[in-house]
Amino acid sequence: MKHFQVIIVGGGPAGSMAGYHLANAGVEVLILDKSVWPRRKVCGGGLTHRALLEIPFDISSTLHAAVEWGTIASGGRELFDIQGSHPISYLVDRPSFDAELVNHAIKKGAVFHPAERVIALKNKDPIEIHTIKSAYSCDYLIGADGVHSLVAKSFDLIPDRKTSLVYEARLNLPKLANKKLADSITFDFGTIFWGYGWIFPKRDHLNVGVCRSWPMEKVGKKHLMRFINQHQALRELPIIDIRAFPVPLGGKTNQLHKDHIIVAGDAANLADPWLGEGLDYAMVSGRIAAEMIVKSIREPSIDLSDYSKRISQTLVMQFKYARRFSILVNALPFINTAVLKSSQTVQKMVIDLLRGDKSYQEIWQELKTLFPLFFHKILNRK
Numbered sequence: 001m002k003h004f005q006v007i008i009v010g011g012g013p014a015g016s017m018a019g020y021h022l023a024n025a026g027v028e029v030l031i032l033d034k035s036v037w038p039r040r041k042v043c044g045g046g047l048t049h050r051a052l053l054e055i056p057f058d059i060s061s062t063l064h065a066a067v068e069w070g071t072i073a074s075g076g077r078e079l080f081d082i083q084g085s086h087p088i089s090y091l092v093d094r095p096s097f098d099a100e101l102v103n104h105a106i107k108k109g110a111v112f113h114p115a116e117r118v119i120a121l122k123n124k125d126p127i128e129i130h131t132i133k134s135a136y137s138c139d140y141l142i143g144a145d146g147v148h149s150l151v152a153k154s155f156d157l158i159p160d161r162k163t164s165l166v167y168e169a170r171l172n173l174p175k176l177a178n179k180k181l182a183d184s185i186t187f188d189f190g191t192i193f194w195g196y197g198w199i200f201p202k203r204d205h206l207n208v209g210v211c212r213s214w215p216m217e218k219v220g221k222k223h224l225m226r227f228i229n230q231h232q233a234l235r236e237l238p239i240i241d242i243r244a245f246p247v248p249l250g251g252k253t254n255q256l257h258k259d260h261i262i263v264a265g266d267a268a269n270l271a272d273p274w275l276g277e278g279l280d281y282a283m284v285s286g287r288i289a290a291e292m293i294v295k296s297i298r299e300p301s302i303d304l305s306d307y308s309k310r311i312s313q314t315l316v317m318q319f320k321y322a323r324r325f326s327i328l329v330n331a332l333p334f335i336n337t338a339v340l341k342s343s344q345t346v347q348k349m350v351i352d353l354l355r356g357d358k359s360y361q362e363i364w365q366e367l368k369t370l371f372p373l374f375f376h377k378i379l380n381r382k
């Protein structure tokens with residue numbers, strides 16, 4: 001049985017970034033992924049500026065667009081444009097983006113085995129990993145195996161996982177066919193109750209989708225088709241394909257480690273429960289997992305409980321505020337629309353949020369200062 005200091009299950013952004021940082025610190029690391037690589041992942045591929053800053057190497061060759069403006073709409077009606085002085089959002093296509101991240105981990109010395117599904121795990125000393133092709137052992141294990149995580153299930157982590165099914169379509173958009181669609185992003189907060197629709201430009205197509213931030217009624221294909229039909233510019237575009245996949249609804253504090261085992265990214269339910277954004281949090285949790293394991297390798301008396309604490313105090317705390325925003329936007333749609341349309345200060349807050357320049361908690365505090373009485377009476381839920 002070949003032995004590695006660390007084995008990572010899953011080569012998505014959480015796993016590849018954990019692998020990158022571990023290999024960079026001189027740790028022997030194996031990344032196993034069940035998919036043939038590069039693999040298609042159902043995802044809008046929208047990166048915030050903050051997410052981009054999390055990547056310690058140049059990924060400009062995989063960027064499809066860096067958009068400086070966008071439209072906020074409601075049920076197909078355009079409410080107002082948002083214009084940033086820097087790009088508001090960076091768009092990537094997941095197969096090439098994920099392949100780039102893994103390649104950087106490999107360059108640092110990580111070993112990568114695609115098309116090798118992990119089928120069984122044993123928490124022994126050392127930990128045992130059985131795949132469809134072989135068996136391995138390791139001192140530390142990272143479960144970065146996405147929302148259906150085998151690692152989390154095998155070790156009873158994330159017992160009460162809340163997810164939301166998200167639908168997306170790729171629409172054919174020949175280059176320069178529609179300059180506005182090709183150059184901007186759209187968020188439509190009125191197309192679906194407790195959710196939103198997005199339109200993201202890629203090099204040769206549009207990625208459009210609908211996401212609901214409350215796991216009550218499931219989003220279906222009918223919601224996606226209604227969204228497409230509400231936007232005149234989308235209606236005429238040929239649909240390349242339609243897919244659906246669950247996104248975690250983060251915000252609940254969980255223990256994310258057990259002995260020498262850690263879960264990260266979607267496997268740890270680390271996605272924004274309002275907008276469904278998870279790329280940034282996958283990469284951040286992958287980095288923090290790597291940092292904690294390096295510390296523990298160098299000083300074996302250090303256990304991994306600080307990982308759960310750090311993720312809870314940083315990411316999960318922000319998701320709790322994201323939940324408040326989802327309640328605010330969905331419970332009071334008419335007030336929100338009026339405020340958004342008339343207040344440049346609030347529009348700037350939206351840009352800061354979309355770019356990731358400010359956290360949910362910071363924007364929440366700014367809103368409280370702007371509307372103290374309103375917040376005190378209606379929304380001051382500690």
Ligand SMILES: Cc1cc2nc3c(=O)[nH]c(=O)nc-3n(C[C@H](O)[C@H](O)[C@H](O)COP(=O)(O)OP(=O)(O)OC[C@H]3O[C@@H](n4cnc5c(N)ncnc54)[C@H](O)[C@@H]3O)c2cc1C
Binds near residue numbers: 116150168246267276
């Ligand atoms: C429709 C949709 C749109 C989205 N749009 C955005 C967006 O625009 N911006 C954003 O920030 N986030 C978005 N997200 C969320 C984002 O896609 C995820 O949060 C992100 O992919 C999480 O990365 P990860 O590395 O944790 O998991 P993943 O990217 O899911 O990677 C997990 C990997 O584990 C592998 N794996 C699973 N099981 C095994 C096994 N048993 N053995 C070996 N390998 C295994 C898989 O093959 C996969 O490669 C969207 C999600 C959906 C569903």
